[in-house]
Amino acid sequence: xxxxxxxxxxxxxxxxxxxxxxxxxxxxxxxxxxxxxxxxxxxxxxxxxxxxxxxxxxxxxxxxxxxxxxxxxxxxxxxxxxxxxxxxxxxxxxxxxxxxxxxxxxxxxxxxxxxxxxxxxxxxxxxxxxxxxxxxxxxxxxxxxxxxxxxxxxxxxxxxxxxxxxxxxxxxxxxxxxxxxxxxxxxxxxxxxxxxxxxxxxxxxxxxxxxxxxxxxxxxxxxxxxxxxxxxxxxxxxxxxxxxxxxxxxxx
Amino acid sequence: xxxxxxxxxxxxxxxxxxxxxxxxxxxxxxxxxxxxxxxxxxxxxxxxxxxxxxxxxxxxxxxxxxxxxxxxxxxxxxxxxxxxxxxxxxxxxxxxxxxxxxxxxxxxxxxxxxxxxxxxxxxxxxxxxxxxxxxxxxxxxxxxxxxxxx
Numbered sequence: 001x002x003x004x005x006x007x008x009x010x011x012x013x014x015x016x017x018x019x020x021x022x023x024x025x026x027x028x029x030x031x032x033x034x035x036x037x038x039x040x041x042x043x044x045x046x047x048x049x050x051x052x053x054x055x056x057x058x059x060x061x062x063x064x065x066x067x068x069x070x071x072x073x074x075x076x077x078x079x080x081x082x083x084x085x086x087x088x089x090x091x092x093x094x095x096x097x098x099x100x101x102x103x104x105x106x107x108x109x110x111x112x113x114x115x116x117x118x119x120x121x122x123x124x125x126x127x128x129x130x131x132x133x134x135x136x137x138x139x140x141x142x143x144x145x146x147x148x149x150x151x152x153x154x155x156x157x158x159x160x161x162x163x164x165x166x167x168x169x170x171x172x173x174x175x176x177x178x179x180x181x182x183x184x185x186x187x188x189x190x191x192x193x194x195x196x197x198x199x200x201x202x203x204x205x206x207x208x209x210x211x212x213x214x215x216x217x218x219x220x221x222x223x224x225x226x227x228x229x230x231x232x233x234x235x236x237x238x239x240x241x242x243x244x245x246x247x248x249x250x251x252x
Numbered sequence: 253x254x255x256x257x258x259x260x261x262x263x264x265x266x267x268x269x270x271x272x273x274x275x276x277x278x279x280x281x282x283x284x285x286x287x288x289x290x291x292x293x294x295x296x297x298x299x300x301x302x303x304x305x306x307x308x309x310x311x312x313x314x315x316x317x318x319x320x321x322x323x324x325x326x327x328x329x330x331x332x333x334x335x336x337x338x339x340x341x342x343x344x345x346x347x348x349x350x351x352x353x354x355x356x357x358x359x360x361x362x363x364x365x366x367x368x369x370x371x372x373x374x375x376x377x378x379x380x381x382x383x384x385x386x387x388x389x390x391x392x393x394x395x396x397x398x399x400x401x402x
Contacts, residue, residue: 004271005254007315032293032311044270046316071305096379098299098306098357167327174378 002035005047006043010050013132019045019152027151028109030069047111051105052154055079062157066086066106070094070118079157083125084251086164090121092175106152112143112200119143120201121166124182126158140203145177161250162186165244168196169236171227178228179236185209185246192216192241197233198225202218209249213242255318259283260327268314274300277314278324285325285352289381296380297353299360300324306360325352332358338397344389350382358394367398 010016019025024042028034028218034041052065057078064073073079080088094100094117108118109129119139127139132151139155164184168177180195190212195201197220204219206212217238222230256265259281268277275298278286288310289297292346298310301323309322332355345351353379354377361368361376368376373394382390 002271004313007270007313028313030311035311036292041271046313046314048316067398092375093378095294096296096357096378097360097376098296098308099293099311101302101305101307102311 002037002159003040004044005041007046009046009048009081009132013050013151013153015147016021016045016047016050017132020149020151027045027110029066029110030102030104031107032103033107033111033113033124047106047151059159061159064105064155064157066104066110066154068105069178070100070103070105070108071097073118074100082157082159083121083164083166085194086124086166086184089166090117090168090180090182093117093168093170095174100171102144105155109139109142109155110147110152112147114198114200115196117166117168117177117180117195119185120168120180120193120195121164121182122155123195123201123203124164124184124191125162126160126186128156128158130154130156138179143200143202160186163248165247167240167244169240179233179240182238183241183246183248185248192244194220194237194241196227197222197237198227199223209245213238216241253315255315258321260323264343266398270313270315273315274302274309274312274314274317274322277317278309278322283324283326287349287352289349294379294381295350295353296357297350298355299353299380301328301356301360304360304363306357315375322392325356328356328359335362335394335397338400339390341396342389342393344385344393346384350380350384354382354390370395374381 025043026041047067052067054065055076056063074088074091087166103214108116128136129139129142130136130153132153134150162184166182168180177196182193184191192204193201204216217234222233224230275286287297289295293311294306299306303320357380387391
C-alpha cells in the first residue's frame with residue numbers, strides 16, 4: 001500500500017521539475033507500477049495536463065509524448081507501418097486493454113524495468129529520450145543510467161529505414177515475459193535488443209546475420225528467477241534472435 | 253481536495269483524499285458493479301469507461317478523473333442488455349463476480365470493433381479474468397449475439 005499526501009497537476013514542465021527535486025515527491029506516470037509499491041509520497045506529480053499524450057509524426061521522425069499510453073502505441077498506424085507491426089506486437093500481451101489504456105510509455109521507459117517489452121522494442125530502433133533538463137540522448141545511454149530527478153518529456157523515434165521483428169516468450173499470455181527479443185536491421189547493421197534477462201534490456205550489434213544469433217546468446221548475460229533459469233533464457237535468446245533474423249529476411 | 257467529474261451523465265463533486273482510488277470513490281457513492289478482485293491491476297473486475305475508454309478504476313486516482321467522464325455499468329444498462337442474455341444462455345455466468353467488468357469491456361470492444369473475429373474477442377478480453385469458467389461460454393455468447401445481428 002502506498003499513500004499520497006498531495007496531488008498536483010503540473011501546469012508546466014518547470015513546475016513538474018521543481019516539485020520533483022524533493023525526494024519524497026514522485027511523478028506518477030500511469031501509476032500502475034507505483035501503486036504496487038509501499039511507502040508514502042508527499043506530492044504526486046501528474047503530467048496529464050501538459051499535452052504529452054500525443055504521437056506526432058513528421059517525414060523524419062515520431063515524437064512520442066511521455067504520457068502516451070501503451071494502447072496508443074499499439075494502435076498508431078504510422079508507427080506500426082514503420083515498425084512492420086513490431087511496436088503493436090511488443091505491447092499487445094501486456095495484461096489487458098484496460099491496463100494498456102493507463103500505462104504510459106514515459107513510465108515504462110523511465111522505470112527501466114527489466115521485464116519491459118516497451119524498452120526492448122524501442123531499443124531496436126533509432127530512439128532518443130528527451131529530458132527536461134538533460135536534453136536529448138540516445139535511449140541506449142539513458143537505459144544504462146540510474147534514475148535521477150529529471151523529467152522525461154518525450155521519446156523520438158527516427159524513421160531510419162529498417163526491418164523490425166519483436167518476439168517474447170511468455171509462460172502464459174498477459175503474464176510477465178521470460179525473455180523479450182527485438183531484432184532489427186538498419187543500413188546493413190544488425191541489432192538485437194534483449195530484455196527480461198531478467199535484467200533490463202540491452203543491445204548487441206552485428207554486421208552479418210551469419211552467426212549473429214549465437215553471438216547474441218553468448219554476449220547477453222542472463223539470470224535465473226521464478227520464470228526460468230539462466231540456461232533456458234540463453235537458449236531462448238539464440239532461438240528468438242534467429243527467428244527474428246529469419247522473419248526480417250522474409251520481409252526483403 | 254475538491255474534485256468534479258461527470259459520472260454516468262451527471263455532474264458530481266466531492267471532497268476527497270489525494271490518494272483515493274477511483275474504484276473506492278465509485279463504491280463510496282454506491283456504484284457496487286465496480287469490484288476489486290486482485291489488487292495487482294490484473295483482473296479487470298474494476299473496469300469503467302474513462303472518456304469512453306475502458307480502464308482499471310483500481311489503478312487510477314480519483315483526482316486524475318476530475319474533469320472527465322466516467323461511466324460504470326449502472327449507467328450503461330441499455331447497451332449491456334443487448335448482449336448479456338446471450339452470455340447467460342450459455343451458462344457462462346457462474347459466481348457472477350467477474351461479470352460487470354467483463355460486460356464493461358465487451359461494451360468497449362463492440363464500440364471499437366462492431367464485428368470482431370474470435371481471436372479479436374479473445375485479445376480484447378484477455379485482461380478480464382474469470383475463475384469459474386474457461387471463457388468458452390462467454391465467447392460463444394458473444395458470437396451468438398454477433399450472429400443474431402447479421
